[in-house]
Amino acid sequence: MTTALINFFKDITNIFKGGPKYYMLMGILGAILAVGLGAYYLQVDRGLIITAMRDQVAWGFYIANFTFLVGVAAAAVLLVIPAYLYKFKPIKEVVLFGEIMAVTAIIMCLLFIMVDVGRPLFVWHMLPVIGTINFPASLLGWDFFVLNGYLAVNLAALGYALFCYSQGKPYSLKILLPIVIFSIPMAFSIHTVTAFLYGAVKARPFWNVSILGPRFLASAFCSGPALMLLVFQALRKYEKVDIEDKAIFKISEIITYALGINLFFLFVEIFTDFYSHTLNGASMHYLFFGIDGKTNLVPFIWTAVVLNLAAFAIMLTPKYRYNYKTLNIALVMMIIGVYIEKGMGLVIPGQTPDPLGEIYEYMPTTPEMLISIAIWALGAMIFIALTKFALPKIKAAKNFDH
Amino acid sequence: MIKNTRKHPAAIDLDRRTFLKGAALGAAAMALPPADADAGFLESFFQKHFREMSDEEIKKVIDRLEKDYSKQFSKEVKVKATKPMENVVFGYGLDIGRCIGCRKCVQACVEENNQSRDPQIQWISVLKMKKGAKMADFQTADKYYQPEQVPEPGYFYLPVQCQQCEDPPCVKVCPTKATWKEKDGIVVIDYNWCIGCRYCMAACPYGARRFNWGTPNVPAEQLNPNTHYLGNRPRPKGSVEKCTFCIQRTREGRYPACVEACPVGARKFGNLADPNSEIRKAMEHFRVFRLKEDLNTKPQFFYFFGVKSNRAEGGK
Ligand code: SF4
Ligand code: SF4
Numbered sequence: 001m002t003t004a005l006i007n008f009f010k011d012i013t014n015i016f017k018g019g020p021k022y023y024m025l026m027g028i029l030g031a032i033l034a035v036g037l038g039a040y041y042l043q044v045d046r047g048l049i050i051t052a053m054r055d056q057v058a059w060g061f062y063i064a065n066f067t068f069l070v071g072v073a074a075a076a077v078l079l080v081i082p083a084y085l086y087k088f089k090p091i092k093e094v095v096l097f098g099e100i101m102a103v104t105a106i107i108m109c110l111l112f113i114m115v116d117v118g119r120p121l122f123v124w125h126m127l128p129v130i131g132t133i134n135f136p137a138s139l140l141g142w143d144f145f146v147l148n149g150y151l152a153v154n155l156a157a158l159g160y161a162l163f164c165y166s167q168g169k170p171y172s173l174k175i176l177l178p179i180v181i182f183s184i185p186m187a188f189s190i191h192t193v194t195a196f197l198y199g200a201v202k203a204r205p206f207w208n209v210s211i212l213g214p215r216f217l218a219s220a221f222c223s224g225p226a227l228m229l230l231v232f233q234a235l236r237k238y239e240k241v242d243i244e245d246k247a248i249f250k251i252s253e254i255i256t257y258a259l260g261i262n263l264f265f266l267f268v269e270i271f272t273d274f275y276s277h278t279l280n281g282a283s284m285h286y287l288f289f290g291i292d293g294k295t296n297l298v299p300f301i302w303t304a305v306v307l308n309l310a311a312f313a314i315m316l317t318p319k320y321r322y323n324y325k326t327l328n329i330a331l332v333m334m335i336i337g338v339y340i341e342k343g344m345g346l347v348i349p350g351q352t353p354d355p356l357g358e359i360y361e362y363m364p365t366t367p368e369m370l371i372s373i374a375i376w377a378l379g380a381m382i383f384i385a386l387t388k389f390a391l392p393k394i395k396a397a398k399n400f401d402h
Numbered sequence: 403m404i405k406n407t408r409k410h411p412a413a414i415d416l417d418r419r420t421f422l423k424g425a426a427l428g429a430a431a432m433a434l435p436p437a438d439a440d441a442g443f444l445e446s447f448f449q450k451h452f453r454e455m456s457d458e459e460i461k462k463v464i465d466r467l468e469k470d471y472s473k474q475f476s477k478e479v480k481v482k483a484t485k486p487m488e489n490v491v492f493g494y495g496l497d498i499g500r501c502i503g504c505r506k507c508v509q510a511c512v513e514e515n516n517q518s519r520d521p522q523i524q525w526i527s528v529l530k531m532k533k534g535a536k537m538a539d540f541q542t543a544d545k546y547y548q549p550e551q552v553p554e555p556g557y558f559y560l561p562v563q564c565q566q567c568e569d570p571p572c573v574k575v576c577p578t579k580a581t582w583k584e585k586d587g588i589v590v591i592d593y594n595w596c597i598g599c600r601y602c603m604a605a606c607p608y609g610a611r612r613f614n615w616g617t618p619n620v621p622a623e624q625l626n627p628n629t630h631y632l633g634n635r636p637r638p639k640g641s642v643e644k645c646t647f648c649i650q651r652t653r654e655g656r657y658p659a660c661v662e663a664c665p666v667g668a669r670k671f672g673n674l675a676d677p678n679s680e681i682r683k684a685m686e687h688f689r690v691f692r693l694k695e696d697l698n699t700k701p702q703f704f705y706f707f708g709v710k711s712n713r714a715e716g717g718k
Contacts (some may be wrong), residue, residue, distance in 0.1 A: 047639045048598075049521060049616035058603040058613060118598020118613065118640025121447065125578040125597055132451050132579045132595075140577035140601050202697050203571060203607035279539055291541075355609040356527060356562060357540025 008166040011392045015385045026384070029377040036374015039367040040115060048118055051368040056360035057351045059116070061368050064343035065375070066112035068223065070194045071216065071342065073105035073150065075224020077187040078254060080180050090247035094232060095180075096394055099158045100386045101228055102187075106151040108379040115371055139197040146193050150186045153179060158390075165393035191216050198350065206283035207350040215265040216342070221258035223338035225251050226331040231383075233324070239391060252327060256315040259334060263308060266341070286359065287349040296361045297348060300340050307337035442466060451579065452592040452631065463594075464631060471629075471636055475622040483631045484653040486586035492647050493587070493681045494658075495670035496561060497688065497706040502666055503528055503552040503559035510663030511563075514648060515634040516626055518618030525612065525645040526563040526660065533558055563660075564589065564610035564645035565693065565701030572602035572611065581642070587674070587702050588647050590632035598640040607694050608701075611644045647671075674702065686710075 018026075043050050053060040076098040083092035114120050125131040126144060135141045157179045164171040195216035198207035229248055235241040270288075273281040285291060290298050311334040320326035353359045364372070449463060464481045471479035508526045517523040529543035533556055543560070553559065570589050573581050580596040583589050603611045617639045629635040630650035637643050648658035652671070661669040672681030681704075688706035 047614065047616040051615075054615065055603065055609070055612055058600040113599075116599070118600070118642075119596065119638070122595070122597045125451070125580065125595055132454070134575075134577050134579045137574050138577040138601070139575065140599060144577065200575065201571070201605050203605055279541070282541060351604065353541055355540070355607050356529060356545065357543045358545055358609075 004163070004167055008163050010166070011389055014388045014392065018388075026381065029381050032377035033374045033381070036371050036377070039370040039374070042367055043115070043371065044120075050365060052362050052365045054360060054362075056354040056358055057348060057362040059347055059351065060362055061344065061364035061372055062112045062116040064347040065372055066109050066116070067194060067346060068339050068343045069105045069109045069112065070147070070190055071220030071338070072224040072227055073102045073109065073147075074187040074191045074217075074220045075228065076102035076154065077184050078221055078225045078251065079228070080184060080187075082250065082254075084177060084180050088247075088250065090244040091250060094243055094247055096158060096161055096390060097232065097235065097387070098228055099154045100383060100390065101224075101231065102154045103151060103158065103386065104379050104383040105224075106147055106154070106190075107382060108375055109147060110151075111375045111378070112372075115375070139193060139200050142193045143190075143197055146186065146190045150183070150190045153183045153186050157183060162390055162393050165397045168396070170397065188217070191220050198346070201350075203355055204283075204350045205280035207346075209269065211265055211269055215262065215269070218258050218262035218265055219338050219342050222255050222262055223335050223342070225255050225258075226334050229255075229331055230328065230335075233328070235387070239387075241391070241395070249322060252315065252321055252331075255331075255334070256312070256321065259308065259312050259315060262338070263312060266305075282353050283349040286352050287345060291353070291359055294359050294361050296363055297345065301345050304337045304340035304345060307333040308341070311337060442470060446594065449594050451595050453579075453582070460631070467631070467635065474636070475620075475625045475627075477622060477625070477627060479625070479627045479629060479635075481629050481631055481635050482650060484650070486584050486588075487653065489673075489675050491587040491674045492566070492652060492702065493672060493674035493685075494566070494647065494703045495681050495684050495688075495690075495706055496703070497668045497670070497684075498558060498560055499707050500666045500668035501528075501559045501561060501664075502668075503530060503547070503554075503557070504665065506663045506665055507561060507660035507669065510659040511645070513624065514626055514651075514659035515646075516620050516629070516636060517612075517643075518614065518616075518620060518637075519624070520619050521616045523612045523614070523618070523643070525610070525643070526561055527609065529560045529562060530554070530557050531560055532556065560705075562608055562610070562693070563703070564606075565608050565699070565703040566645075566647060568700035568702060569698065571605040571607065571697075571699060575601045575605040577601065584632075586653070588632075588649055588652075589644075590646055590649065591642055591644070592632065593635075593637045593641045593643065596641040598642065600642065602642060607697050607699060611642050613642050614639050670706075 039050075051060060051062075076095075079091055079095045079098035082088040083095045114123065117123060126133055126141065128135065133141045133144075135145070157176060160176060160179065161171045192213050195213040198204075199209065199212045202208050229251055232241075232243050232248060236243045270284065273284040282291065286294070287297050287301050289295070311330040314320045314326055314330035315334075320330070348362050352362070445466060450459065452460070455463065460483050464483060467481050468479055471481070505526075505528050508524050508528060511517070511526050512519075512524055515525065517525060527545050529540070529545055530547040531543050547554075566583075566587055566589050568583075568587070570583055573583055573589060577599060578595060578597055581589060581591045581602055598613070600613055603613060614637055618637050620636065625636070626634060628650060630646075630653070633646045633649035648656075648660075652658055657671055658669075661671045670681050670684045672679035674681060676682065684706060685704060687709060689708050689710055690704050690706055692701045692704055
């Protein structure tokens with residue numbers, strides 16, 4: 001057992017080894033993180049007053065990033081399903097990278113929640129037993145539960161597969177399969193519960209719509225896997241990981257459908273709000289056209305719409321989808337598009353106008369951005385470190401067949 | 403904050419194990435600026451949920467708070483934990499026909515309830531609305547009106563504060579049960595238990611909740627020293643607060659400060675469970691509506707307008 005464990009952790013030093021380019025990358029990420037820590041110190045000291053959030057818009061950029069990242073995390077199943085349910089071998093070989101991404105995204109989600117709460121030292125109040133979790137009434141309680149559950153499941157699957165690899169043998173599907181199968185409903189639940197977090201709020205008509213859950217799922221299946229595809233190509237190029245074209249093209253095909261559905265859902269919402277033209281449509285109006293000259297979000301949402309439509313057009317054309325250059329352009333456009341639409345484009349208009357009709361234009365402050373960027377940098381570092389640790393094992397595993 | 407080296411009985415009570423546990427967690431807390439890291443820090447860190455404390459434990463906490471506050475404001479501050487009265491459910495009435503928009507209530511509320519002066523926090527928002535405006539359309543409302551004189555012709559005023567909903571969405575969403583509805587109908591917050599996630603603010607349909615974005619600041623000479631644990635005691639940075647129907651007064655049979663301050667008598671208050679109370683009488687007399695009825699939150703805050711006609715009463 002001890003030798004097995006030693007074998008398992010043998011490659012951990014790998015994290016600190018690499019060429020000058022690697023050190024430079026990690027150095028830059030580390031510097032960004034340090035700046036963010038400074039900004040966070042300021043926030044703890046002075047309070048959330050250093051952000052642009054106020055009583056009228058009580059959730060801002062942090063929660064927007066959180067929402068986007070839940071989608072990224074959930075997307076790992078998009079690899080699990082074809083790999084294990086349909087035994088699509090090319091994808092099976094990259095599932096572990098998807099899981100690393102899910103783990104990273106969930107950690108980032110939890111960090112975004114931590115920096116958002118006003119009294120972070122007391123978040124233990126939200127735990128069961130030692131705290132007083134408001135379960136099942138509070139969707140935030142639920143979310144906390146499923147996010148941590150999903151993290152645990154993915155860590156278990158990842159840990160088990162890597163552990164077997166480090167012993168020089170293939171994993172037993174008997175053990176791994178139940179775990180990954182279980183991760184499928186978990187992925188749907190983190191997404192659905194996060195959508196319900198908003199959908200449950202009857203005070204905010206913009207959020208309180210039943211299409212939110214489906215829309216969340218559809219958008220998760222575009223942005224998350226899109227990010228994954230870019231990472232796969234990088235791994236292939238820089239780490240010589242053997243990833244087949246077939247896997248990449250299969251995934252990009254699925255993304256195309258998801259993006260189409262996502263656009264359709266968005267259209268349905270826009271239609272309903274603008275056609276029925278009730279007072280509840282004010283948020284949608286604010287988002288797309290602004291109200292009384294208050295138009296902060298307008299350029300962003302239109303950018304998102306244009307990017308998503310263009311990405312969809314590219315992806316829909318096989319000629320461009322099978323061409324890495326155009327494919328990557330489309331992927332980047334889609335990631336930015338969904339990031340806007342599902343992040344700020346969802347969180348802010350939900351609270352604007354506020355329940356008493358006031359329009360407070362929210363735009364994140366510099367410290368708020370620095371803290372958020374730092375969490376992204378930390379996420380990148382976690383992903384790189386985990387990948388570095390896992391790579392030798394995964395590469396070695398190539399030699400045996402499952 | 404307070405440089406505190408006092409020896410409180412409860413500090414000695416801390417046994418070794420709790421202390422070690424605290425030290426471990428405290429070490430984690432070191433990453434954060436130790437602004438409140440004094441001897442009382444551990445006690446407040448491990449303080450239980452208000453509703454899970456015995457009367458004795460509550461007393462201990464209150465002793466600690468009283469000492470802290472008294473030191474902080476260099477004057478004696480009382481913190482009570484008066485319980486709800488039997489057979490009392492508080493209700494509030496506001497006659498929008500009378501309200502002149504002078505904001506005397508806002509000022510009285512700030513002073514009575516120790517709301518932060520800078521950053522400014524006010525629990526009551528008075529909305530100026532055009533006469534003839536659709537009632538439900540808050541978009542025509544103006545909260546920041548600054549006229550030479552009130553009332554302004556062509557406008558009416560709609561003060562909004564926590565509606566003490568019978569089915570409060572804020573309570574439902576809170577992940578920590580830090581906010582709840584008391585037996586007498588008042589929705590309260592345990593400021594020491596609130597983690598500041600602000601989900602309740604997203605959930606409140608009446609924009610009634612306020613967050614301490616910065617460190618609240620009330621000049622010592624202006625602090626109202628007569629406080630309640632669930633009401634107007636000084637609040638920590640990063641927690642949520644709102645109107646409590648002046649719990650520190652009303653549980654002792656007094657009127658809320660805003661009712662007393664209103665120069666035109668637009669504000670009524672009383673026991674909904676008592677058919678002879680002022681509020682019940684007023685409800686029989688006026689036409690009554692509640693804000694955003696369609697959301698089914700069932701506010702215990704009623705708005706009055708116009709006197710009920712005899713015909714509506716069935717012609718008596
Ligand atoms: S008005 Fe808002 S804060 Fe007050 S009880 Fe209702 S939902 Fe809660
Ligand atoms: S901010 Fe405080 S009272 Fe409001 S939901 Fe969060 S923990 Fe509960």
